[in-house]
Amino acid sequence: MRLTPRVRLVGSGRAGAGLSNPYDCHVYLIDGGGPLALIDAGAGLEPERILDNVRAGGRDPADIATIALTHAHADHAGGAAALRQATGAEVLAPGDAAGWLADADEEAVSLPAARRGGTYPADYRLPPCPGAASIGDGDVIPVGDLRLRTIATPGHAAAHVSFLLDGDDRRGLFGGDVVFHGGTVLLLSTPDCSIQALGKSLRRLHALDFEALYPGHAGISRRCGRRHLDAALREFDAQRVPRNYYA
Ligand SMILES: [Zn+2]
Numbered sequence: 362m363r364l365t366p367r368v369r370l371v372g373s374g375r376a377g378a379g380l381s382n383p384y385d386c387h388v389y390l391i392d393g394g395g396p397l398a399l400i401d402a403g404a405g406l407e408p409e410r411i412l413d414n415v416r417a418g419g420r421d422p423a424d425i426a427t428i429a430l431t432h433a434h435a436d437h438a439g440g441a442a443a444l445r446q447a448t449g450a451e452v453l454a455p456g457d458a459a460g461w462l463a464d465a466d467e468e469a470v471s472l473p474a475a476r477r478g479g480t481y482p483a484d485y486r487l488p489p490c491p492g493a494a495s496i497g498d499g500d501v502i503p504v505g506d507l508r509l510r511t512i513a514t515p516g517h518a519a520a521h522v523s524f525l526l527d528g529d530d531r532r533g534l535f536g537g538d539v540v541f542h543g544g545t546v547l548l549l550s551t552p553d554c555s556i557q558a559l560g561k562s563l564r565r566l567h568a569l570d571f572e573a574l575y576p577g578h579a580g581i582s583r584r585c586g587r588r589h590l591d592a593a594l595r596e597f598d599a600q601r602v603p604r605n606y607y608a
Contacts, residue, residue: 363418364583365573367392367507367529371414372403374436376578380414382407384481386436386577389535390415390425391526393505398427399450400509400524400535401577402440404481405488411440412447425450429502429509431537432521433458433470435487437577442490452493453502455513458520465489471551496522514539514566516559517547523562525569533573534566534586542580544592545606560597566590579606 362370362378372381372388381388385403388411397420403411412422425448430438433454441452441462454462461469465487475481496502498513507528514523517538524535538547539562548554567590574586582589596603 364575364581365529365531365533368526368533368573368575369418370581371399371418372401372411374403381410384436385411385440387575387581388440389575390418390420391504391507391509392420393503393507395424396426396505397424398429398502398504398509399425399444400429400575401431401437401537402428402444404436404485405440405443406485408440408443408447411444422448427502427504428452429496429524430454430458431523431535431577432518433461434518434538435470435472435475435481435485437537438462438470438490439485439487441493442488445490445492452490453496454493454520455511455522456495456497456520459493459495462487462490462493471549471553474551498522512565512569514562516555516562517549518551519553519555519558521562523566525571531572531584532570533575534569534571535575536566537577539563539566539576540574540590540593541576541578541606542582542589544589544594544596544603546593546603547606548602556602563590563594563597567594
């Protein structure tokens with residue numbers, strides 16, 4: 362699904378457009394005019410559907426040079442190993458999450474509890490993704506003639522980043538699970554979720570210049586992305602908790 366000249370949606374689960382496996386987050390393809398990048402990787406249950414969507418858009422998965430993950434929750438990162446194997450891309454993950462993925466550290470990403478709670482199938486496992494490299498605040502990831510700037514945005518998870526895309530016909534923010542349509546957020550009862558950190562991250566994003574908001578789930582905003590961030594910040598300004606978005 363084409364979103365802008367340089368951004369396509371190639372994966373999306375039951376909380377989105379239903380383009381790939383129901384457990385997948387939104388997976389975005391960035392076209393750098395040669396090399397390609399994926400933002401997030403889905404759950405890994407049917408990675409071939411994501412690759413089929415890349416091909417359906419006229420692009421060759423072998424040109425995917427980078428898989429940049431916003432965080433290591435399984436719906437975003439579980440597909441990294443299979444997509445890396447299929448494409449040869451380098452997998453980038455925020456901070457300690459790179460090591461968790463390399464070692465398939467399910468506890469670190471709160472997967473056993475999520476599995477027990479029915480968020481994932483009982484037989485779902487996080488596959489190890491050897492060679493995943495760590496990225497952090499300020500890192501710039503080149504994608505052909507485009508640039509992705511990494512912004513640390515802890516809150517939904519401690520190891521969480523967003524990516525600001527420069528070089529498309531508009532600036533876009535890939536926010537992972539930091540903020541959603543209508544100013545909703547996704548606060549979890551996981552040990553590393555922090556509402557205070559989330560508020561600070563949203564204020565940080567507010568200071569950036571961007572137009573499109575490409576979240577990890579639900580509604581995508583190609584032109585008016587800031588209004589969703591503004592709506593969440595109004596709640597923080599009033600010392601309230603924004604409404605939670607439930608997939
Ligand atoms: Zn998440």
